[in-house]
Amino acid sequence: MLVVMQPNASSADIDRVCEEITRQGFKPLPLPGEVRTAIGLLGDDAKVDWSYIEGLPGVSSVLIVQKPFRQASREWKPEQTIVEIAPGVRFGGSEVPIVAGPCSVETEEQILTAARQVKAAGGVALRGGAFKPRSSPYAFQGLGKQGLELLALARRETGLAIVTEAMDERGADLVAEYADCIQIGARNMQNYSLLRHVGTLKKPVLLKRGMAATINDLLLSAEYVLSEGNPNVILCERGVRTFDSATRNLFDLTAIPVVQKLSHLPIVADPSHGTGLRDKVTPMARAAVAAGADGILVEMHPTPDKALSDGAQSLYPDQFTDLVKQLRTIASAIGRSITSI
């Protein structure tokens, strides 16, 4: 940490900052400059209460050196984490798994058809919501436990791993019972009670980036899960809020190499929510793999025209089949491969 004093700070101001740093158990190091003084602080400054120091008289700003997340950082664990949600479905290695399926589980026929199509096209995991966070209380909210049972049925029929969202603690317990990976949605990325709870469960967690979350925020939310003892966290880029209504979200693919430098956790991308538009999903899924994504989540529906939610961003089964072929070529171009099981 570096405390930058104002040019007109008095020596009493400087002394007070030094005393406070000492009081907090650290060693201050004043650096007098031509125009102003800065005060360095040696040691692990993640524990310093900088907000107090920032408010002291004569302080211009506080520059934080340490990253506030720890277990999620590459400095804590340099080697890449590989999260295996089911036999052979590994995120973070050289293979890139494709997770696909409808926005919501609707009927037995719909989800079984979808699962078979995902499997046939080359996907290795099935996504589909049983609990749906909808902006409007009047929109379809999902089938709940019955949806989970249908997902489990689809797994028995096809062998696909199951990834599905939980919105609260009770839901997370149920999801952990039926599925292979608990998804935490963008709207709950800073629902710390829920994060702590899934940190105590034994299932991998797929944590989606919030709509206005910085990479730092995302890694801090992952830290909540890790700090409770669950090391199996997969991060997911799914677009952030922006000023242009041309797309639903701004799909931030640079987040992929940024996360991969800062953290050992795998990061996947969701071009369906990231763009919100069916005809943008294929190019952006290709771009995500080219950028180095450790997996892809795609919405596909047997009959998007009849979907109860998000139909406009779901691929048709044929489009999904074509996409997987393209992704195989892109992956090989960067020395990776699309996971097959």
Place this chain on the structure above:
Amino acid sequence: MLVVMQPNASSADIDRVCEEITRQGFKPLPLPGEVRTAIGLLGDDAKVDWSYIEGLPGVSSVLIVQKPFRQASREWKPEQTIVEIAPGVRFGGSEVPIVAGPCSVETEEQILTAARQVKAAGGVALRGGAFKPRSSPYAFQGLGKQGLELLALARRETGLAIVTEAMDERGADLVAEYADCIQIGARNMQNYSLLRHVGTLKKPVLLKRGMAATINDLLLSAEYVLSEGNPNVILCERGVRTFDSATRNLFDLTAIPVVQKLSHLPIVADPSHGTGLRDKVTPMARAAVAAGADGILVEMHPTPDKALSDGAQSLYPDQFTDLVKQLRTIASAIGRSITSI
């Protein structure tokens, strides 16, 4: 709703859209133009599944006419809602209540001192967190139930109403037991399970705007609470994410008149979180009242230098006393008054 077709849409495309509108129970009205056709839809289009129609062949875009929120809208209820959280502490009328207190409840002495200072300066409600949503799992997380007991003690000592945050359903039940108003924080604005739960409780809810929430999102989240039967919702502007790091958030005061036109619910402003900087709190609190805010939330700490959280944005007691005086003048300039009890 208006479905805008592409210029090259075929008549079969147009027919298909009309059929789908009919299938959903509405009446389509084609409007042929010089360059392209648009299709109007008569009736209450809040129930239409537009996302499906948007994905049909030949469709260029779908323009939504109805607002997706209902009970929160002025069209549903033209007269202003007044939420009274304790005798005389009314939000939404001509009086403007001031809610103040520390970021966190820390000790009995701290909270009692703060409460007496708030009371003496002219505040009518005490804020202070017992459950704290912190970005980092390693930061101080609040005293929990003990904090609520201290808040209740402060109420007995001073007569101030109590506003405090709940982060999950269990916490909300506890807060409802001890406090006068349940605050839902920005990070939980779209935690729909929690919103539904507080909708079933009998206490007023203060709902903070999420960091990237549109006004529409905020009103839809209020709709979750209203739709469960709790009509006492106070909205709160507290700043949104932006590209400029000069302030912690971008305090969107225009949200106040915007909400007041769209909704009958009261809206208050929190300049402490809205700016994140102590020396910006006073001018922006004045600006909020001048813009028509139905109440003000301010962080004040007996000794900000020793605060366990957010010390840098807390006012000193003297600053708060001066602020209340200024607010009285500003309120009278627009024909309102600061609530006294």
Place this chain on the structure above:
Amino acid sequence: MLVVMQPNASSADIDRVCEEITRQGFKPLPLPGEVRTAIGLLGDDAKVDWSYIEGLPGVSSVLIVQKPFRQASREWKPEQTIVEIAPGVRFGGSEVPIVAGPCSVETEEQILTAARQVKAAGGVALRGGAFKPRSSPYAFQGLGKQGLELLALARRETGLAIVTEAMDERGADLVAEYADCIQIGARNMQNYSLLRHVGTLKKPVLLKRGMAATINDLLLSAEYVLSEGNPNVILCERGVRTFDSATRNLFDLTAIPVVQKLSHLPIVADPSHGTGLRDKVTPMARAAVAAGADGILVEMHPTPDKALSDGAQSLYPDQFTDLVKQLRTIASAIGRSITSI
């Protein structure tokens, strides 16, 4: 400046950074920490080429201490600058001038009527575009030189000072000839050729904040004008881009106290462009004065329904008259007054 090394940086990496700092003429000061080393740099680091150092092996990040603007900073000139654009029309003192008028100069009758209404209501300067930057090349682009002549005529008739926009160098020369203050619009805030040019003219400059400009960017653009020898720069907050389409822009009133702390230059606010909606102009103009704005720019049109541009955000003359009355009360509440001449 502080160069933060990666935890695994070698001593060769550290030496190289120190050498580079020395090569650039500064003195490096290594600060070994528990986890990593940081390297302080003593002296005026505004001249350091940090981008090169940031790219050196082993460097984690570079923290800049000095502000990149100089003449615009309060550290350079602690006393407030007062810009007088015409006798008695002073920005930056305790008096707050109101500048009003139509978006565009349209006809002699329109601009003379507007000027008389502005004068009668209590405004001291007339705004109105002769050169209009329009998003579409097919929209009305202004009357050009003829518009300037009409503005000069309005000044002779009413005594109001004239503020009008220039979009290029030739236009700036013309504006300087006819008007009292050259406005640089948001879209040209980083048109450095134009900024340098108006820096060589003898007229005050009103510089509007760009749609995605940070406060730092705004002050750096002001620095372009100051560095050419023109000290009379008035800054203007007029809203920034955001994700919510509820208003045209997000009006950032906190920019007012932020600029006032960092810079000695006056800052005014434009609630008409800042909100884009007529019925939000009055509350937000009040809020701007309450926040401490050094002046207000408002669009008013004799007949907004017939305006050739931006009619929907122009006040009716009666609304403007009422607004000025309200602003007098708000100004007095904070110890200031609205300028009268």
Place this chain on the structure above:
Amino acid sequence: MLVVMQPNASSADIDRVCEEITRQGFKPLPLPGEVRTAIGLLGDDAKVDWSYIEGLPGVSSVLIVQKPFRQASREWKPEQTIVEIAPGVRFGGSEVPIVAGPCSVETEEQILTAARQVKAAGGVALRGGAFKPRSSPYAFQGLGKQGLELLALARRETGLAIVTEAMDERGADLVAEYADCIQIGARNMQNYSLLRHVGTLKKPVLLKRGMAATINDLLLSAEYVLSEGNPNVILCERGVRTFDSATRNLFDLTAIPVVQKLSHLPIVADPSHGTGLRDKVTPMARAAVAAGADGILVEMHPTPDKALSDGAQSLYPDQFTDLVKQLRTIASAIGRSITSI
């Protein structure tokens, strides 16, 4: 266009809107609904002055159907435009040209070395600034005309096409004399005087997206150039402003397929400015080609450590050589190829 009335709008309000639509030369079509009336407008609504209608009594909102740009739209010209800036260097076809070079032209040796390295690695055009728009007036501003002469020399030596920026009209005339393509930078994207001027020149224009420009804004700026008679416009995505400081900008690759659907103009991507970080350039350049970019702009410097500007985002020559190889494989995966000459 659809004018949506408020639920409580009177029939007089409705009549007035219809009259105004008629007055502007269009045909109104009232659509009475259950809750409110909407009024359709038939014909080419790009010419309607909607801002006035939006301000009429009883109007809730105005929904615009027509796109405001014309010549830039695919509806105007369905077939893809191919811009050839030099023999064989075509943007918009199946071949993808790579443009590379240093941020600034610094010396004869530097630019000749860079040009030879670009050529050897497989680039077909040289970029390099002679006129540099710098945030600070004190930073290096480019060599000006001498820089253009050095670029022309590099073209004679290597056969590479030249792309370089102009900041004002005089500069554009000079650039047109020496180079093959005039770049308009992000800061000048809405400098309409400059856009009009380059619209009258005979050289292709590479138009960079502004820092907070929507796709719509970008196409409207292109319209300024097209409307003056210059059909050769290449658009460029280079990142937009965002709330996360983890990267300099948010690189919006979805803009590529979005533009390709709306417009016939080619669009290229600049991962160097789009990310601002050298180690993110390679993955994001790959992602851009995978997303369908019609060309790539990359900063490469013979010795980035010694660059006078933007050194931290310039690739080393070896990195650039490796990147071109990777791009060839990615391009072939989507049925395209990297341009060779």
